[in-house]
Amino acid sequence: MTTLPSRMKAGLAGADGRRRLDVASRCLAGIGGGYALAAVAAMFLALALPLALAMPRAEAVYTATMLSFAIHAGAIVWAFSVRARRVWPGLLVPALLLGGGTWLLHGLQQGAPS
Amino acid sequence: MKDGFRQSMAWLHTWSGLLLGWLLFAVFLTGTVAYFRQEVTAWMQPELHGSVADAGTAERAVERMGRIAPDAAQWTIALPGERTPAVSVSWRPADAKPNDRAALKRATLDAGTGEVLEPRETAGGNFLYRFHFELYGMPRETARWIIGIATMAMLVAIVSGIITHRRIFKDFFTFRPEKSPLRSWMDGHVAAAVLALPFHLMITYSGLLLFMTMLMPWAVDLAYDGNRQTYFAESGFRRAAPAPRPAPQAAPLTPVAPLLAEAERQWADRGGVGTITVTNPGRANATIELRPAAADSIGRGGGGTERLLFDGVTGRTLEVPPTDPQPGAMATGNYLMGLHLARFAGPGMRWLFFVSGVAGTVMVGSGLILWVVKRRSQRSRADNRADGPEPFGHRLADRLNIGVVAGLPLAVAAFFWANRLLPAGLEERAGWEIGVFFLAWAAALLHAPLRPSRRGWAEQLWAGAALFALLPVLNAATAAGHLGNSLPAGNWLLAGFDLTALAAGLLLGFAARKVGRNAFSRKAASAPVLPAGAVAEELT
Structure with missing residues (x-):
């Protein structure tokens, strides 16, 4: 753990370096990737909730935005709780799926004669 | 990070709490006082x-x-x-x-x-209120983003803290003062956290919601093609x-x-x-x-x-035009934000929120101190290689702790003193009061690295204690609404401020005495006694 005084890891520069890289990667994934996921999820829900639950637009936006903070916090916690190789795919795959869904819904909405 | 789930969460708890902890401490402290901002302003006029x-x-x-x-x-x-x-x-x-x-x-x-x-011209309690979400002297939006990011760090620290502490309620009833510094700090930290956990969660999440359109504008901007005014109108x-x-x-x-x-x-x-x-x-x-x-x-x-x-x-x-009933989602959000702002009258509730805010402040402060205490105890426990000087990071954190945890209450008290000691007709008077607040805080931050750790703690806590405890005296010397008049008249608006200041002074004095005893009588921080496999291993 990084809680050990740093000099106790002298001679383990390689392992130490890898560990730092791992922490940096998780931070970036959790904070940046997590925010992106939360933002895309909010956009998707804002468009999907009116269709799925016949929710008024403003309420859908509000619900989606309110939930997005929990999603972001959850993503950060998650980024620090799984194996390193699962972190990025675990965040990016749902973000891409939701992004695709958002793109479809938005396209439908724009294309639909209102 | 193959150390297991709870260790990872402990790590996350430590660092998300530490890095923005000093800012969060200031937000909690000033925000807590802001529950009584009208009363504070009244006292200051x-x-x-x-x-x-x-x-x-x-x-x-x-x-x-x-x-x-x-x-x-x-x-x-x-x-x-x-x-x-x-x-x-x-x-x-x-x-x-x-x-x-x-x-x-x-x-x-x-x-x-x-x-x-x-x-007299004064920003009053409003200064502390504004400071807790807009800081001071920087663009409003920048400051709000900084606070928003700190709030998210707080939320992550709370969630990871809960996961780390699986036996949270059992631990709540465990307080082992005098056992070892590490243990008592740990117990105090956990007690302050668990005691008001619903409050901490509510205040943190609703803090994000209060900035929701700024922090997370994507859903609004997509669904309304960037036309936020329409959204605000539609959502009432x-x-x-x-x-x-x-x-x-x-x-x-x-x-x-x-x-x-x-x-x-x-x-x-x-x-x-x-x-x-x-x-x-x-x-x-x-x-x-x-x-x-x-x-x-x-x-x-x-x-x-x-x-x-x-x-x-x-x-x-x-006829009063009827207001539309709020949809469920808005009602939920508004309810949370209303709680955050204590948007209701009862003095009992206000005091409960104030006390919960104090618990939050203690939680953040003790967490910051715990980080240093834990590293000291590890060093003193570890083998002889730990005999060198304390690492720079530990010293930095400790001195920042002094300048913020002890220094900020001192600065708040100085703000109140300035209110009474600056001439009433002074030009830019409200700005001078705020200037004194920041000068006192800067002095505390500069004083901390110049003194041995425990002395620094003791001196600043004593200074804060004296400044707070003497506020009723200052009030008596400079105004008619002192305790001798306000108590017999049943004027709880003014008496409440004086008595709370006195209580804050006594609390700080108690803390100063605790620290001071060790600072002046013992030579240095004695090695804490830790049983094998102590909590220190699990909780960082």
């Missing part, structure tokens, strides 16, 4: 302490407005209550733009005589009142006494009338709107759901 409301206060205020601002487009009169001694009035000049808040003119009236009072927020349009014909204002009597009768359990808004006074289309002192719901502010509307010339009751 002794010129208003002689103002005592009676049955004729509202009528006198309306009558006085007719002389101060006969041609204004609108008057707003906030009547005194449990939290403010004097009448605050504001008016909108006829030529001002409808939404231009800066164009509003303000004055303070004596509740007993209706005379215009000239209180910020419904702008129609701009006053004074009619050309003059007409005298109806006597307000019967209208007030009607309102007082309806709102006997709501503290009576809180605010009076007169639109187009002295014109043929004048209206008078009354709102109760106490809000009837947490979700909507300031008695927003209930009001009485009268024709300002005939005194006839007018």
